[in-house]
Amino acid sequence: MIDPTVPDRPPAQPHAADARPTTAQLLAGRVLYQENARYLPRVRESVDTRLSGVVMTGKDADKRAAQLRSAGYRGVLLIDSAAYMTYTATPAEPFLLPQDTLFEGLDNCLDFQRHRGADAALTPTGYIPAAASKTLKAVMRAAEQIEREDVVVVLPIDIAWINPEHITQLIAVCKRIRQPKAVILIRQFDPMAAFKQTAENLRRLVSEAEQAALLRTDLAALDAMVHGALFAGIGADSSIRHAVPAGERAQTAESTGWAQYPNVLIPELMRFCGTRALANRYANAEPARCDCPVCDGRGLDRFNSPDGETRIESEDHNAYVWGAWVNEMATFQPGHERRQWWRDRCARALDHYELENVRIQQPRGFQPPAPLRAWATLPIESGTPAPTEDARRGVSPAAG
Numbered sequence: 001m002i003d004p005t006v007p008d009r010p011p012a013q014p015h016a017a018d019a020r021p022t023t024a025q026l027l028a029g030r031v032l033y034q035e036n037a038r039y040l041p042r043v044r045e046s047v048d049t050r051l052s053g054v055v056m057t058g059k060d061a062d063k064r065a066a067q068l069r070s071a072g073y074r075g076v077l078l079i080d081s082a083a084y085m086t087y088t089a090t091p092a093e094p095f096l097l098p099q100d101t102l103f104e105g106l107d108n109c110l111d112f113q114r115h116r117g118a119d120a121a122l123t124p125t126g127y128i129p130a131a132a133s134k135t136l137k138a139v140m141r142a143a144e145q146i147e148r149e150d151v152v153v154v155l156p157i158d159i160a161w162i163n164p165e166h167i168t169q170l171i172a173v174c175k176r177i178r179q180p181k182a183v184i185l186i187r188q189f190d191p192m193a194a195f196k197q198t199a200e201n202l203r204r205l206v207s208e209a210e211q212a213a214l215l216r217t218d219l220a221a222l223d224a225m226v227h228g229a230l231f232a233g234i235g236a237d238s239s240i241r242h243a244v245p246a247g248e249r250a251q252t253a254e255s256t257g258w259a260q261y262p263n264v265l266i267p268e269l270m271r272f273c274g275t276r277a278l279a280n281r282y283a284n285a286e287p288a289r290c291d292c293p294v295c296d297g298r299g300l301d302r303f304n305s306p307d308g309e310t311r312i313e314s315e316d317h318n319a320y321v322w323g324a325w326v327n328e329m330a331t332f333q334p335g336h337e338r339r340q341w342w343r344d345r346c347a348r349a350l351d352h353y354e355l356e357n358v359r360i361q362q363p364r365g366f367q368p369p370a371p372l373r374a375w376a377t378l379p380i381e382s383g384t385p386a387p388t389e390d391a392r393r394g395v396s397p398a399a400g
C-alpha cells in the first residue's frame with residue numbers, strides 16, 4: 001500500500017542537494033511520453049529513458065505515478081493531475097489547491113508530487129481563458145513567489161493566446177517566469193488546426209521564451225524541440241494529445257464511443273490515424289507495414305479493436321516510431337542542422353501522401369494534416385525562404 005498522506009517535508013534526496021541536476025538540466029532535450037492515468041501503468045520498453053521519460057497525466061496521475069515507481073520504473077517522471085480540465089484559473093486563485101489548507105497549499109501540492117515519485121513538480125494551474133490577461137499575470141506573479149527549484153510552471157492556455165493578437169503578450173509573460181514553463185494548448189478539436197499561424201507562432205514562443213516546453217501534444221512536440229523548446233510531451237492516446245477547456249467534454253469521437261479504438265502513427269505519412277478510418281483506407285489494398293520492434297514488419301491494420309491489449313500494443317508502436325525520430329534528432333546539432341533535418345523529414349512525408357493514395361487507389365484517401373504541411377514548408381529560420389515544391393522534389397524548373 002502506498003502512503004497516501006502528504007509529507008510534512010520534502011522527500012529525502014538520493015544525492016546531496018548540490019549534486020542533483022537542476023530541473024532544466026534534468027528535462028532538457030527530452031520528449032516525454034504522456035501516459036493516460038486512467039489505466040494501470042506499465043514500464044514500457046518503447047520509452048527510451050535516455051531521451052524520454054513519463055508524464056503521468058489525468059485525474060489519478062499521482063496514484064498511477066507511485067504505481068509506476070513501484071513497478072520498477074526509474075526514468076524521469078512528472079505528474080500532471082490536469083487541474084486545468086476541471087478548474088478555470090482566476091486572478092485571485094490561479095492554482096487549484098485543496099480548500100482545507102490554511103497556508104502553504106502550493107508547497108504541499110508540489111511536495112506531494114515529489115513524494116509520489118516525480119522528479120520535479122508541476123504547478124496545478126487552472127485553465128487560462130482567451131484574453132484573460134489578469135489571470136495570466138497572476139500565474140506569473142505566483143511563480144515569482146516560488147522559491148524552490150524543483151518546479152515547472154504549467155501554462156494551460158486557450159489556443160487564442162497563440163494567435164497574432166496575443167502571442168506577444170504571452171511571450172513577454174513567459175520571459176518573466178524564471179522557471180521552466182510547460183505550455184498546454186487548450187481547445188475543442190486539434191489546437192494545431194485552430195488558425196493558420198499556429199505552427200509559426202508556436203515556433204516563436206519556444207524560440208523566444210527561454211526554457212519553454214510544450215506538453216500534451218502530438219508531433220508538434222518535435223517541431224517545438226527543433227525550434228528551441230526545453231522539453232516536450234506526446235500523449236499516449238488522442239485524449240492526452242490535447243485538452244479541452246475546464247468543465248467541457250471533448251467533442252471528439254470519444255463522445256460517440258469511438259475513442260476506445262486506437263489512433264495509430266503511420267511512419268511514412270507522419271500522422272496519427274484512427275484505426276476505423278485506417279481499415280477503410282486499407283479495405284482493398286495491402287496495409288502499410290512497420291519495422292518497429294513491436295510490429296516487426298506486420299501491417300498497421302491490425303490495431304482495429306477496442307480491447308486493452310491492442311491499445312497497449314498500438315501505443316508501444318506509436319512510442320517506438322516517434323522515439324526513433326527523437327533519437328535521430330539527437331544526432332543533429334541543435335540549430336540550423338536540426339531544423340533542416342526536421343523540415344526535410346516532414347517534406348518527404350508530405351510527398352508520400354500522393355504515392356500512398358495512388359497505391360491504395362483512393363485519390364483523397366489520406367490528407368496531410370495542416371501542421372505537417374506547415375512544418376514542411378515554413379522557412380526554418382527568419383529570412384530563409386522555404387524551398388519551392390519543385391526544389392523539394394529535386395525537379396529543376398526547366399524539367400518541370
Ligand SMILES: [Zn+2]
Nearest residue numbers: 290292295317
Ligand atoms: Zn510499429
